[in-house]
Structure formats: structure tokens, C-alpha cells
Amino acid sequence: GAGVSQTPSNKVTEKGKYVELRCDPISGHTALYWYRQSLGQGPEFLIYFQGTGAADDSGLPNDRFFAVRPEGSVSTLKIQRTERGDSAVYLCASSFGSKETQYFGPGTRLLVL
Amino acid sequence: ILNVEQSPQSLHVQEGDSTNFTCSFPSSNFYALHWYRWETAKSPEALFVMTLNGDEKKKGRISATLNTKEGYSYLYIKGSQPEDSATYLCAYVTTSGTYKYIFGTGTRLKVLA
Numbered sequence: 001g002a003g004v005s006q007t008p009s010n011k012v013t014e015k016g017k018y019v020e021l022r023c024d025p026i027s028g029h030t031a032l033y034w035y036r037q038s039l040g041q042g043p044e045f046l047i048y049f050q051g052t053g054a055a056d057d058s059g060l061p062n063d064r065f066f067a068v069r070p071e072g073s074v075s076t077l078k079i080q081r082t083e084r085g086d087s088a089v090y091l092c093a094s095s096f097g098s099k100e101t102q103y104f105g106p107g108t109r110l111l112v113l
Numbered sequence: 114i115l116n117v118e119q120s121p122q123s124l125h126v127q128e129g130d131s132t133n134f135t136c137s138f139p140s141s142n143f144y145a146l147h148w149y150r151w152e153t154a155k156s157p158e159a160l161f162v163m164t165l166n167g168d169e170k171k172k173g174r175i176s177a178t179l180n181t182k183e184g185y186s187y188l189y190i191k192g193s194q195p196e197d198s199a200t201y202l203c204a205y206v207t208t209s210g211t212y213k214y215i216f217g218t219g220t221r222l223k224v225l226a
Contacts, residue, residue, distance in 0.1 A: 003156060033213065040218070042216030043202070048211050055211060056210065056213065095212075102159075104149075104157040105156055107156075
């Protein structure tokens with residue numbers, strides 16, 4: 001079956017602009033996670049959804065970052081007033097339940113100039 | 114701050130060589146340890162999930178062991194092949210809070226033909 005997909009695969013933007021990153025999880029997976037991998041680091045947790053609600057958003061770095069999952073399937077990560085330090089690979093993962101192995105998408109590579 | 118460390122950061126081996134990497138994690142509040150393989154421009158692929166002290170898992174030429182009392186896991190690759198070239202990530206999960214991964218920085222493996 002289809003795996004987790006993310007769009008766009010690459011995004012180049014200018015400092016101060018707004019970006020949206022999309023994640024399509026595996027059908028039927030109720031849990032969805034966003035992670036961010038900066039250069040030279042391992043992926044870091046951003047936010048976790050169980051169904052439509054954000055069950056844990058403790059990893060969001062500041063209020064410029066926001067994520068939604070309005071129908072419990074597709075999720076969008078939104079970044080306002082982008083900064084050069086936001087440049088990273090943004091990974092999305094989904095799992096069938098909340099304590100299951102997570103399946104990852106290929107990531108969106110964001111470059112803020 | 115929970116610290117997950119992987120070593121070495123990178124290594125090059127010849128085709129046919131066997132190799133191993135280490136993932137170190139806090140021994141307290143352990144719930145699970147996941148291993149992933151991440152090839153460039155692809156999705157991280159789940160290799161193993163390990164939960165019990167003394168666990169040994171095997172998948173083809175790749176195997177992993179777990180020691181929760183001392184806080185480490187080893188990943189072994191027997192008879193490395195060029196297609197094994199990838200970044201290998203371990204992800205630690207604690208008993209507290211949500212099932213979010215705490216990743217190490219990864220080991221980048223290059224197998225030379």
C-alpha cells in the first residue's frame with residue numbers, strides 16, 4: 001500500500017515568508033508526528049496528533065510554528081515569518097496507534113535564504 | 114535533557130566486511146528502542162523495535178542487541194554490501210509522556226565496492 005507522502009519535496013523561500021508543508025499519512029493511521037532534522041543533528045520531535053487533536057506540541061520551537069490536522073488524516077505544518085535557522089528537513093511519520101512503530105515520509109527539505 | 118548518542122558518526126568499510134555501531138541512551142524510564150535505515154532522498158525505513166533487556170533481533174544480514182540496564186544497543190551488519198550504504202538512526206522512547214522518538218545523530222555508513 002501507499003506509504004507516507006510529503007509535499008513539496010523541496011522548498012526554497014526567502015526570510016520572512018510564510019510556508020506550508022503537507023503530510024499524507026498511511027490510511028487508517030490515527031497517530032501523526034512531525035520531526036525536524038537540522039544539519040548535523042538527529043531528527044527532533046515537534047508535534048504529535050492523535051486523531052484531529054494535537055496531543056503533544058511541546059517540541060514546537062516558538063509561536064511561528066503551527067500544525068493542523070482538521071479531519072484526522074492530512075496534516076499541514078505552517079511556519080510564519082521564516083528565518084534562516086528554520087532551514088532543515090521536516091519529516092512526518094504516522095502509526096496505527098499511539099505506541100506503535102512510526103512510518104516516515106521522505107521529508108521536505110526547506111531552505112530559507 | 115535526554116541524550117541519545119551514536120558512534121561512530123561515520124565510517125567507510127570495504128564490501129564484504131562486517132561492521133557494528135553503538136547507540137547509547139539513558140537507562141532509566143526505558144520503554145523502547147527503534148533502529149531505522151535512512152538512504153538519501155528516501156524515507157527512513159524501520160529495521161527493529163526492541164523493548165526487553167537482552168533482546169536480539171535479526172533481519173537478513175543485519176542484527177541488533179539491547180542492554181537496557183547499561184543503556185546501549187548494538188547494530189551489526191555482516192558482509193556489508195554497497196546497498197547497505199545509508200545513515201542508521203536509533204530512536205529512544207521513554208515511559209513518560211507521549212510515544213515521541215528521541216533520536217541519536219546517526220551513523221553514516223559507506224560501503225566501498
